[in-house]
Amino acid sequence: MTGRNATHDPARRSWVESANAEGTDFPIQNLPYGVYSEGGGPRRVGVAIGEMILNLTAAEAAGLLRPGEPPVFDGGTLNALMALGPDEWSRVRAAVADLLDAKAGPHADLVLLRQDAVRMHLPVYLRGFTDFYASKEHATNVGAMFRDPENALLPNWSHIPIGYNGRASTVVVSGTGIRRPLGQIKGPEDMAPRLAPTARLDLELELGTLVGTPSRMGQPVTVAQAQEMIFGFVLLNDWSARDVQLWEYQPLGPFQAKAFGTTIGPWIVTREALEPTRVPTPDRATPLLPYLREPTDCNYDIDLAIDLAPAGGAARTVSHSNARHLYYAPAQQLAHHAISGCAMETGDLLGSGTISGPTHDSCGSLLELTRNGREPLDLDGVRRGFLEDGDTVRLRGWCEGAVRIGFGTCEGTILPAPAPPV
Numbered sequence: 226m227t228g229r230n231a232t233h234d235p236a237r238r239s240w241v242e243s244a245n246a247e248g249t250d251f252p253i254q255n256l257p258y259g260v261y262s263e264g265g266g267p268r269r270v271g272v273a274i275g276e277m278i279l280n281l282t283a284a285e286a287a288g289l290l291r292p293g294e295p296p297v298f299d300g301g302t303l304n305a306l307m308a309l310g311p312d313e314w315s316r317v318r319a320a321v322a323d324l325l326d327a328k329a330g331p332h333a334d335l336v337l338l339r340q341d342a343v344r345m346h347l348p349v350y351l352r353g354f355t356d357f358y359a360s361k362e363h364a365t366n367v368g369a370m371f372r373d374p375e376n377a378l379l380p381n382w383s384h385i386p387i388g389y390n391g392r393a394s395t396v397v398v399s400g401t402g403i404r405r406p407l408g409q410i411k412g413p414e415d416m417a418p419r420l421a422p423t424a425r426l427d428l429e430l431e432l433g434t435l436v437g438t439p440s441r442m443g444q445p446v447t448v449a450q451a452q453e454m455i456f457g458f459v460l461l462n463d464w465s466a467r468d469v470q471l472w473e474y475q476p477l478g479p480f481q482a483k484a485f486g487t488t489i490g491p492w493i494v495t496r497e498a499l500e501p502t503r504v505p506t507p508d509r510a511t512p513l514l515p516y517l518r519e520p521t522d523c524n525y526d527i528d529l530a531i532d533l534a535p536a537g538g539a540a541r542t543v544s545h546s547n548a549r550h551l552y553y554a555p556a557q558q559l560a561h562h563a564i565s566g567c568a569m570e571t572g573d574l575l576g577s578g579t580i581s582g583p584t585h586d587s588c589g590s591l592l593e594l595t596r597n598g599r600e601p602l603d604l605d606g607v608r609r610g611f612l613e614d615g616d617t618v619r620l621r622g623w624c625e626g627a628v629r630i631g632f633g634t635c636e637g638t639i640l641p642a643p644a645p646p647v
C-alpha cells in the first residue's frame with residue numbers, strides 16, 4: 226500500500242484526548258504497535274494512542290477487529306500480524322483508527338490503560354539480527370579513526386551495503402539494564418591481550434527495520450518488493466565496546482564487541498504510518514548495480530536525538546541526526562540481504578548502521594562525538610569520553626510533518642561488569 230489514505234488525514238482526531246495534544250508522539254495518525262503486561266499478568270498486544278495503550282488482544286477477542294478470522298493478537302508478540310502481509314496490515318490499521326476516531330467514541334469492550342502503568346516487552350519474537358553500516362558520514366569518520374584518514378571509505382563501500390550478522394539473543398527492549406561487557410583487549414602499547422571490562426563503551430544511534438513478509442530461500446527480491454516486505458521500524462541502540470572491536474574485528478568484522486546487548490524501542494511505527502515522510506536517498510557519484518537502484522523514494526525523514534544522563538544527573542541532548550542521511554535505505558539493505566538467496570523471515574531485524582549526519586553535532590556515536598575519547602563531552606560539569614557505569618542513554622525519533630509521528634524513547638542504563646569466569 227502506498228500513498229495517503231484516511232489513516233493519514235491530519236484533520237482526524239481521537240476520542241482519547243491526550244492523542245490530540247500538540248507534541249504527542251502518538252496521535253491517531255501514528256498507531257504504533259507494542260507488547261505490554263500489567264501487574265505481572267500475561268503479555269498483550271497494544272497500540273499507543275496519546276498517553277494510553279489500547280488493548281488489541283481484548284478488542285480482537287470481542288470481535289471488533291478481523292471478526293471471524295483466526296486471532297493474531299493472542300500470542301504475546303506481533304509476529305502473527307506481521308506474517309499476514311501489507312494488505313492485511315492496512316486493513317487492521319484502518320480498523321484500529323476507526324475504533325479510536327473521535328466520531329466513534331468509547332466502546333464498552335475497549336480496554337485502555339495508561340502507558341506509565343504497564344511494563345513493555347520485546348514486541349516481536351526476533352528471528353535474526355543483521356547490522357548494516359549505511360551512513361557515509363559514519364563510515365568515513367570511523368574509517369579515518371580506525372584505519373587511514375586519507376582513504377577513510379574502503380573501496381567496496383560505495384557499491385555494496387556492508388553488514389554483519391549480529392545476535393538476536395541479546396536484543397532487549399528499552400529499559401533493560403546493559404551490563405558492561407568483558408572482552409579481549411590489546412592496545413597498541415600492550416605486549417599481549419588481556420581479558421578486562423571494556424573501557425570504551427559506546428552507543429550507536431540506529432533505526433531498526435522489522436521484516437514482515439518472508440522471502441524464499443534461493444529467491445532474490447527487488448528493492449520495490451523489499452519495500453513491501455517491511456512491516457515497520459523501531460529505534461535501535463547497537464551498544465559497542467570500541468577497545469574490544471579494534472582488536473577483534475579483522476578480518477571478519479565485529480563479534481563480541483557488539484554481541485552483549487542491543488536495545489530497541491518498545492513501539493513499532495508501521496511503514497504505512499511513515500508513508501507521508503518518504504524522501505530519496507542522498508545523491509551518489511557512483512551508480513549502483515541495477516538490483517540496488519531505488520525505484521521511488523525509499524528513505525524516511527525521521528529526526529533522531531541522543532540524550533545522555535550520568536547517574537543522578539540531568540539528561541543532555543548530545544546529538545541530533547536524521548534517518549534521511551542513510552546512503553542505503555532500509556529496502557535497499559533488505560534487497561541486498563536477499564540477493565544471494567538468503568531467506569528473510571518474519572521477525573528479522575535489520576539495524577540501519579549508525580546514522581551520522583554531516584556536522585559534528587549530528588554524529589551517532591560517542592566515538593565520533595568525542596573523537597575517540599580525546600574531546601570529552603561536558604554534561605553540566607561531568608565529562609564523558611565513553612560511557613561510565615550508571616549512565617543512561619536515551620534515543621528519540623520523530624517525524625515533524627502535518628502531524629508529529631513519534632517513536633517514544635529507547636533507553637538503557639549501564640550496569641557494572643560481571644566478575645571474570647574462573
Ligand SMILES: O=C(O)/C=C/C(=O)CC(=O)CC(=O)O
Pocket residue numbers: 356357358359360363364367368371429463465474479483577578579
Ligand atoms: O569501520 C569499522 O571498522 C566499524 C564500524 C562499526 O562500528 C560497525 C557497525 O556497527 C556498523 C554501524 O553501526 O554503522
Ligand SMILES: [Ca+2]
Pocket residue numbers: 356357429431463576578579
Ligand atoms: Ca552498529
Ligand SMILES: [Mg+2]
Pocket residue numbers: 391462463464483484485486487
Ligand atoms: Mg549489538
